[in-house]
Amino acid sequence: MPPKNKKRDSRVVAPDILSYLPENIIDAIVMHLPLRDAVRTSILSKKWSWCCTQLSQIKAPKLRYFAFTGKIIFISLKGVPLLAKLSLVDTGYSEKAGKRGITKFLESFPALEHLHLDYYSVRFFAGEVPKQLRSALNSLKRLHLSDISLDELDVASCALYLTKSSPFLQEIEIEVYDEWIGPAAADVINEILEQVEGLSEVTSNHLIAVKLTGITCTDPEMELIKLLLAKSPMLAIMLIKNGLGAESPETRLKLLAEITQFQHASPKAEVVYELT
Amino acid sequence: MASTTETKQKKMLILKSADNDEFEIEESVGVQSETIKNLVEDGFTFVPLPNVYTKALIKIIDYLKKHANKTDSNDEEIKTFDKDFVNTTFDDLFELVSAANYLHISCLMNMLCQTIADRIKDKSPEAVRKIFHINCDYTPEEEAKIRKANAQAFEGQFDESLD
Numbered sequence: 001m002p003p004k005n006k007k008r009d010s011r012v013v014a015p016d017i018l019s020y021l022p023e024n025i026i027d028a029i030v031m032h033l034p035l036r037d038a039v040r041t042s043i044l045s046k047k048w049s050w051c052c053t054q055l056s057q058i059k060a061p062k063l064r065y066f067a068f069t070g071k072i073i074f075i076s077l078k079g080v081p082l083l084a085k086l087s088l089v090d091t092g093y094s095e096k097a098g099k100r101g102i103t104k105f106l107e108s109f110p111a112l113e114h115l116h117l118d119y120y121s122v123r124f125f126a127g128e129v130p131k132q133l134r135s136a137l138n139s140l141k142r143l144h145l146s147d148i149s150l151d152e153l154d155v156a157s158c159a160l161y162l163t164k165s166s167p168f169l170q171e172i173e174i175e176v177y178d179e180w181i182g183p184a185a186a187d188v189i190n191e192i193l194e195q196v197e198g199l200s201e202v203t204s205n206h207l208i209a210v211k212l213t214g215i216t217c218t219d220p221e222m223e224l225i226k227l228l229l230a231k232s233p234m235l236a237i238m239l240i241k242n243g244l245g246a247e248s249p250e251t252r253l254k255l256l257a258e259i260t261q262f263q264h265a266s267p268k269a270e271v272v273y274e275l276t
Numbered sequence: 277m278a279s280t281t282e283t284k285q286k287k288m289l290i291l292k293s294a295d296n297d298e299f300e301i302e303e304s305v306g307v308q309s310e311t312i313k314n315l316v317e318d319g320f321t322f323v324p325l326p327n328v329y330t331k332a333l334i335k336i337i338d339y340l341k342k343h344a345n346k347t348d349s350n351d352e353e354i355k356t357f358d359k360d361f362v363n364t365t366f367d368d369l370f371e372l373v374s375a376a377n378y379l380h381i382s383c384l385m386n387m388l389c390q391t392i393a394d395r396i397k398d399k400s401p402e403a404v405r406k407i408f409h410i411n412c413d414y415t416p417e418e419e420a421k422i423r424k425a426n427a428q429a430f431e432g433q434f435d436e437s438l439d
Contacts, residue, residue: 021370021408025377028385032393039429043401043422045410070428 023047035070072121077108084113084139089146090120102126102158106135106165115162116144119155119177126158140166141206147177150220151184156192160199168206172228176214176221176243189219196223200231203265207232214243217255226262235266241274290322291337293330301337305344310380325379332368332375335361339384362391365439366407400434407438 026048030038041048063080067087077083086109102125109115115137117125122145143162150156163172184192210228215221229238240259242252256273287303289312306323307313315323325333342357362369373388396404405412414422423430 021374022377025373025389028389029373029392029396032389033397036429037393037397039426040401041404042426043414043419043430044405044408044412046413048410071426 035075039070067116072124080109082111083109084111086112086114087116088121089118090124102129102161103135106137106162109137111139112137113139114142114144115140116146117162118145119147119149122148122155122158122162123152126154129154129157129161135165137162137166138168140169142171142173143169144173144175146175148174149177150174150192150224151189151218153184153188153191153195156220157195160195164199164202167202167204169204170206171209171211172207173211174213176212176216192220193223196220196227199224199227202231204228204232204235206234208234208236210235210238211241212239213241215240216243217252222255222258225259229262229264229269229271231265232269233265235264235269238269238271239274240271288321289316291333292322292324293328293333294326295330297330297333299333299337301340302344305337305340308340308344308381310382311378327378328375329371332371335372336375336379336381336384340381343383358387362387366392366395370408398435400436403434403436403438 030041030048033041060080061082063083065085066077066080066083067085068075069089070091072088072090077086105125143166145159145162148155148159150159159174163169207228210232212221212225215225225238225240229235240256242256253275256275259271288300289303289306291299291301291306291312293299303316303321307316312323328336339357339361342354346354364372369388369392373385373392376384376388396407399407404410412419
């Protein structure tokens with residue numbers, strides 16, 4: 001008897017069960033896996049790798065807190081109406097800049113109170129940063145951006161857009177990664193400055209605390225500090241921790257001294273410098 | 277007997293498997309499958325299922341019958357039934373999941389995908405490939421690159437067993 005018939009008679013599942021299982025079944029199985037195991041399936045074959053990029057739409061109607069370090073291209077948070085704290089650190093930075101628009105991202109989290117994004121995740125969402133505000137993070141109280149660069153147009157615009165979209169923000173922490181290869185070109189700096197100046201449209205009525213670390217007193221940083229002081233009537237404390245930067249310590253001190261001359265909207269605002 | 281008259285009044289359906297076996301079931305049992313429900317709504321009482329083989333169909337009819345009689349009191353019984361239902365080989369699970377997918381029985385689909393996921397989750401990629409009969413089409417270089425890029429996911433010991 002030819003082997004083909006034998007196989008059919010005993011009803012053995014076809015050896016190439018992979019091409020036999022429809023993609024939606026593979027997707028469904030992968031979605032039932034814990035994330036780490038799901039990521040591991042990308043190595044099975046090219047077809048699975050493709051499926052993995054469509055991975056893990058997280059629907060969790062009661063989810064309150066979500067912290068993720070990994071390739072954020074693999075996850076999509078939708079249907080998380082109660083999510084209050086979100087932390088994303090992206091390690092899949094290679095070619096994924098601007099993969100998703102920031103506005104779409106913001107719309108997914110109506111209840112978000114604390115948001116932490118690192119440089120690569122900001123960059124990931126820096127796709128289309130609209131000039132005008134579209135949606136607001138009305139619940140956001142704390143915004144924390146780590147390892148950020150204010151010398152790159154897309155990242156800086158996205159970071160500023162987040163700030164502008166959060167009218168009830170009480171606390172901002174920006175950690176500038178101060179070992180970026182070199183300062184940006186003059187025209188980029190000018191464009192970033194324009195973006196920073198956009199902050200003057202909004203008054204941060206609820207902002208109480210600002211923490212800025214790795215500050216090297218670049219023009220965008222100085223402008224940001226100036227505007228935050230000028231537009232935050234409730235500000236109690238601004239902590240500035242300097243970074244290494246290219247300038248000599250003297251120049252840096254001079255620049256920091258300039259900050260003391262900035263106008264404060266809040267009479268009780270205290271500016272604290274921490275020099276390294 | 278009362279039950280005989282009841283049976284006579286019940287609407288029945290005939291399901292025909294891919295290997296031409298026919299099964300008579302109550303309509304109320306069959307319509308848990310969206311695919312069957314749509315056909316019933318269009319007036320069909322004879323339902324050919326060219327993608328579902330007899331072996332899987334027998335098990336699925338069993339499942340549908342059990343779940344059609346779900347009440348508050350037989351919760352435990354159904355749980356035990358479900359547990360036994362998925363206690364089978366991977367190949368059987370794949371056949372069942374394909375059938376559940378074709379028949380659009382979402383609770384069964386969920387249960388089977390969850391079972392498969394639970395059973396492969398700690399396994400090595402090599403074991404998962406064997407289980408799914410996957411021929412790896414990556415070059416060793418490509419594979420090394422993916423491992424490197426997702427290093428965290430590949431750390432630690434994995435289960436090499438195939439059951």
